Amino acid sequence: MSKTIVSIALWALGGWLLGAWLGAATGWAVFALGLLIMVLVSGLQLSRIARWVHHIDEPPPPSIGPWDEILAPIYRKLKQNRLDLKERNRNFQRALLAAEALPDGALTLAPDKSLLWCNQTAASHLGLDLSRDRGHSILNIIRTPEFARYAHQDHWDKPLTLHLGRGLHMRTLLLHMTPYAVGQFLMVTRDITQIERLESTRKDFVANVSHEMRTPLTVLSGFIETLLDLPDDAIPLDQRRRYLHLMEQQAHNMQALVSDLLTLSALESSPNGQGEPVVLAPLIRTALTQAQAISKDRHLFDVQISDTLAIIGQASELSSAISNLLTNAVRYTPAGGTIRVRWALLPDGQASYQVADTGIGIDYALIPRLTERFFRVDRGRSRASGGTGLGLAITKHVALRHQASLDIDSTPGEGSTFTIRFPASRVCDASAAPPQSKQAAQAL
Incomplete structure (x- = not known):
């Protein structure tokens, strides 16, 4: 504004000086011309400002006269606001990423208990799809009476244990709701299925x-x-x-x-170490001697053992698994039955330790439970023969610690076959086993 007043004053002074020299009419004409030029320039500046308004993120146009003093502070303020907004957006994104990284589920609910947001963990826990379920009431998503009673409380001092799903897909969740912000709610979910x-x-x-x-x-x-x-x-x-x-x-x-x-x-x-090459032939023969002592010549043993195969692992653990399968075969095979033992290299590079018998067999429905602790197909027979019900559980643990699988095939009245398959990565030649390992295996 001060520049405009100065400009008018200068044109007036020029007109007065020319009027005193060339006459009043000339002075007034010069003054009017100056005002007209100022109006035209001002109009040009306003048009440039009008175009800038449509691209307000860009710097204001230069040389716009008195508007410089007005637009410069406005542009600086807008620029600072944009920087502040970007920083807030970055902080918001960081908070969302942190919420997504939480091991627990998190949901935010509106005052009417409708879903506003949830992280991926909560979506997995409750089967949510944010694009589909946003805005829907959480009471319509989790349809259980106990959750409805819990959600309608005024205060939530204790979490709710909720069982969702059925059978093998049963999941146990710990839900805790708390108010936050203005009338909104935060709900945290934790999967405690494994703990339970x-x-x-x-x-x-x-x-x-x-x-x-x-x-x-x-x-x-x-x-x-x-x-x-x-x-x-x-x-x-x-x-x-x-x-x-x-x-x-x-x-x-x-x-x-x-x-x-x-x-x-x-x-x-104990930690699951890699171990060292162990020759299994001496371990199997030692277990056979013990099994034959329990058998007391009541069974026929058919044995085929490779002396050139070794397994990278723990000799004591492998000995326990080998012995358990043989002992079980003796206990559950009637007198006169045959027990077949095989230790061989498979065509795909794996190694297989197999014990097959012609015993009482096991019903197909019971096979998945055989490796449970203390599970017995025939409790009276097992106790009479001194079984503890832990042998197959130990064998399964040993197999898992050696990246091996325990396969069970059985037919009631015909017999059972137990096979431990060791991966090719664990198989090596017996010559790779150190001498002390061979001696320890023979001692076992």
Whole structure:
């Protein structure tokens, strides 16, 4: 504005000087011409400003006279606002990325409990599709009475445990809702399916161990009380020896159970190392000797063992798995049956340890449960033969720790075949095994 006043004053001064020299009419004409030029220039500047308004992100046009003082601060403010907005957008994107990286699910809900946003974890937990479910009530998405009661509360001091799905697809979620902002709600979801399964397994394991230990302890305590309460001459020597033999048998069963529990615990808690080349032929022959001692010549053994094959792994673990399969075959094969043992290299480079029997067989529906702890097809037969119900669970753990698979094929009344397949990456030649490894295998 000051520039405009100065310009008018200069044109007026020029007109006055020319009027004093050439006459008043000339002075007024010059003054009018100056004003006309100022109007034209101002109009040109306004047109340039009008064009700039349509591209306001660009710098204002230069040389626009008095408008420079007005537009420059406006442009600087707009530029600063754009920078602030970009920084806020970057912070918002960072927050979204952080929310997506959370191991727990997160949902934001409107005051009417309609879905505003959720991360991928929450979408996976609840089967959500944000593009489809945004704006829909969470009560229409999670249709369970317990969640409806939970969501309609005024305060949420405790989380809700919710079971969704059925059968193998059952999922257990921990949901916690809390208010935030103005009338909105934040809901956090956590998948505790595995934790719940582990807790159930732990409870079942404790109950099974207690049950397995109770039987031999009851027998032992009963015989001990009988022997203590009666005079020495009240029990014949043969009967006393029979009592002691039964007590010894029950003590041996408890010892075997504790040993298997310690083995299973060591497999689950110890780190899974790569190991070293182990020749399996001596381990298999040692296990065969033990199995034949249990068999007492009641079974026919058909054995084919490769002496040139070795496995990269742990000798003690492999010995346990080998022995468990052979012992089970002896226990569940009637007298006169055949037990076939094979240790060979397969055409695809894998190695296979296989134990097949002509025993009682297993129903197809029960095969998936065979490797469960304490599961027995025939409890009476297993206990009578000293089985703990942990042998196949140990064998499966050993196989998994060696990247191997345990395959089970069985037909009731015809027999069963158990096969451990070792991957080609674990197979090596027996010559690669160090001498101390061969000696340790023979000792086992």
